[in-house]
Amino acid sequence: QKEVEQDPGPLSVPEGAIVSLNCTYSNSAFQYFMWYRQYSRKGPELLMYTYSSGNKEDGRFTAQVDKSSKYISLFIRDSQPSDSATYLCAMKYSSASKIIFGSGTRLSIRP
Amino acid sequence: SAVISQKPSRDICQRGTSLTIQCQVDSQVTMMFWYRQQPGQSLTLIATANQGSEATYESGFVIDKFPISRPNLTFSTLTVSNMSPEDSSIYLCSVEGGGIHNEQFFGPGTRLTVL
Numbered sequence: 439q440k441e442v443e444q445d446p447g448p449l450s451v452p453e454g455a456i457v458s459l460n461c462t463y464s465n466s467a468f469q470y471f472m473w474y475r476q477y478s479r480k481g482p483e484l485l486m487y488t489y490s491s492g493n494k495e496d497g498r499f500t501a502q503v504d505k506s507s508k509y510i511s512l513f514i515r516d517s518q519p520s521d522s523a524t525y526l527c528a529m530k531y532s533s534a535s536k537i538i539f540g541s542g543t544r545l546s547i548r549p
Numbered sequence: 550s551a552v553i554s555q556k557p558s559r560d561i562c563q564r565g566t567s568l569t570i571q572c573q574v575d576s577q578v579t580m581m582f583w584y585r586q587q588p589g590q591s592l593t594l595i596a597t598a599n600q601g602s603e604a605t606y607e608s609g610f611v612i613d614k615f616p617i618s619r620p621n622l623t624f625s626t627l628t629v630s631n632m633s634p635e636d637s638s639i640y641l642c643s644v645e646g647g648g649i650h651n652e653q654f655f656g657p658g659t660r661l662t663v664l
Binding site for chain 2: 442444446472474479480481482483484487526533534536537539540541542
């Protein structure tokens, strides 16, 4: 079993829809949770960074961590065609430990 | 966040040859990381490079195949040696941005195709 599982998609939604991207993980020791966005032929870009449980909001993006269920989510409100990218969840045990990445979900927003 | 550049951005190489990828950062950083991203796969850490010391390699990666240099706090190179088609991948350089949680930022990547 992989440490971090992420549905690869592709996920296609119409412009303006709310998008929900999810990851599950197996090790309860993870404390730091991240979402990266990767456009085609570009490097990953850090989108959201959360420590422990709870929600974090930044503009149209909300990151949610449920440690009891070992489940993290990224919500995108009012989705735009420019949000079309691959979204990678990532997590680590401590601030100094290496990052474990999910395989990424390819998202396409239809105009 | 740091600005990271990589050279080359892409290359097509012949089996058995070697390619050196350069990573330049616009500020001094302690730790630099090299990742591999194969098609449809997650990012896999190859090694961590600290200035002034030998790189630390992850399981499955060895120095003879992926030698790394870290001559100063803003620059590193990764060499992919004796390449085979299985080495075709995107290679990414990453640095810690210095935030309280050691957030990591990535370069644009080098897309390598081995024929």
